[in-house]
Amino acid sequence: MPTSEVVHELTPDDARGRLVDLLTARGWITQPQVAAAFATVPRHVFAPKGTSVDEAYADDVVVTRRGPDGKTTSSISAPWLQAYMIEAARLQPGSRVLEVGSGGYNAALLAQVVGPSGTVVSVDIDPQVVANARTALEEAGYGRVLVVCGDGEDGYAAGGPYDAVIVTVETSDIPPAWTQQLAPGGVLVAPLRMRGHTRCLTLQPGDGHLVASASLQCGFVPMQGHGRDPVRRVPLRGDDAVLVLDDSRTQVDADALRTALDGPRLELRSPVTAAISDGEAFEAIHLWLASQPRPYGILKVDRERTAGLLDPQDRFFCPTLLTSDSFAYLTLRQHDETTWQFGAQGFGPAAGALTGDLIDLVTAWDQHERAGGGPQISVYSAGTRLPDTGRLRLLVPRRHTLTALTWPRSSR
Ligand SMILES: C[S@@+](CC[C@H](N)C(=O)[O-])C[C@H]1O[C@@H](n2cnc3c(N)ncnc32)[C@H](O)[C@@H]1O
Incomplete structure (x- = not known):
């Protein structure tokens, strides 16, 4: 007799409950009003048609729009990051919020947290995203969210001042509108790119400038419009290995770097170790290496296609020290059952000096900065x-x- 397996897909209600449990267990949700928002807002309504309930409620990004080159231009952000940003904004019933970068789901979560007496304005530069967000918000019962089509670089002064401005698109800068439109005591939560590393910063005005009270590694689609500021990409092996530069002061000889990759490599290990679960150590060491007053880039590799040639610590954001014709990047090799050991691998005529410098910097971070928790x-x-x-x-x-x-x- 043929056997068949009946797979029962979760209902949206069950899936929401599961997501809240997961985000709470992982520490992303700590506030009851945020848990209630995730338990209430129907995420599947904001996902493209054909998205399964499992996919819609996974703790992951749902891509909603791509550009002509196939790259993602809009998505529903990962729930863990949405929960983190909403909690960082310290919202209350009645709060006024501006969201830069729309889609609808996060705006609905915000509307649920601030309640009917609050205000949510969501700005997106893409008219199609705006139209989709309006339709889905209406369907989900959050038609009171004001979705505006425009360049979020300018904020939306007519709806301000805001108790929180939440930016859900990667930015290399903080345009004046975002701080000018904040109410006294307001919070700006924004993914700011610094030397190629993006950190979601919780910023508050103080003494004429903004001070970050928290910082978390994250990734978003890049800003379009006036704030568009793409990184420079230097392909070392086509798209399989790319050096990303985010500092106009750093100049390299791309041909010389590609030639270096054909030559011998040098690998050194440092005495410094970390548990693989120690995310804070990895975030901090990346910023520490990026903060050095010297040419710096980020190596991004396709691990499968560069196996045997390149084996960086992080395949998307690997800190890399540079000269015009040589480079050395951070490595991580298994030390024992639970710990991994930092090291360096270098290519090119200056590989010896660069790998040695990288090891010295990792050691200095471990001895003097590690306990401090970042800059x-x-x-x-x-x-x-x-x-x-x-x-x-x-x-x-x-x-x-x-x-x-x-x-x-x-x-x-
Ligand atoms: C990650 S999506 C936003 C996710 C959304 N907040 C959600 O509900 O999860 C980023 C959005 O930023 C938009 N965007 C890019 N540049 C922008 C700009 N200058 N002003 C406003 N929106 C922009 C994109 O069109 C895209 O829809």
Whole structure:
């Protein structure tokens, strides 16, 4: 007799309950009003037709729109990140919120948290995203969200001032509208790219500049419109190995780097180890290496297609020290059952010096900075002259702002 397996798909109600349990168990949801929002808002209504309930309620991104090159231009962000950002915004019933980058689902979560006495304005630059968001919000019962088509770089002054501005698109800068439209005591939550590394920052005004009280590694689709500021990509092996540069001061000889990759490689190990689950260590060491006053890039590889040639610590965001014709990147090799060991692998004429420097920097981070939990991140107006504090400081100059990453975060 033929056997058949009956697969029961979860109902949306069950799937929402499962998602809330997962986000709570993982620590992303701690506030009851945020749990209630995730338990209430029907995420599947905002997903493209044909998305299964399992996919719609997985703790993952749902792609909703792609550009002509196939790259994602809009998505429903991952629930863990939405929960993190909403909690970071410290919303109350009655709060006023501006969301930059729309889609509808996150705006509905926000509307649920701030309640009928609150205000949610959501701005997107893509008219199709705006139309889809309006339709889905109406269907889900959140027609009170105002969805505006425009460049989020300008915010939406007519709806302000806001208790929170939540930016859900990767930005390399903080345009003035976002801070100007904040109410006193308001919070700006934004994924800011600094030397290629994007961190979701919880920013509050203080003393004429913005100070980050929290920072979390994250990824978003890049900003379009006036704030468009793509990174430079240097293909080392076509698209299989790409060096990403996010600092106009860093110049490389692309042909020389490609030639270096054909030559011998040098690998060194550091004495520094980390548990693979120690996400904070990886986030901090990336920013520490990016903060050094020297040419810096990020290596991005297709692990399968570069196996045997390149084996970086992180396949998307691997810190890389550079000269014009050589490079060395961070590695991670298994040390024992539970720990992994940082190291460096280098190519090109300066491989010896670069790998040695990388090992010294990793060791210095372990000895002096690791316990400090990362840099102080502050955002100043462009052109601000900062007094020398004697501490290591990476300055990221952009059109509107100057971001400073200072190590250690407070003077010892
Ligand atoms: C990750 S999606 C937003 C996700 C959404 N908040 C959700 O519900 O999960 C990023 C959005 O930002 C939009 N975007 C890109 N540049 C923009 C800009 N300058 N102003 C407003 N929206 C922009 C894109 O069209 C895209 O829809």
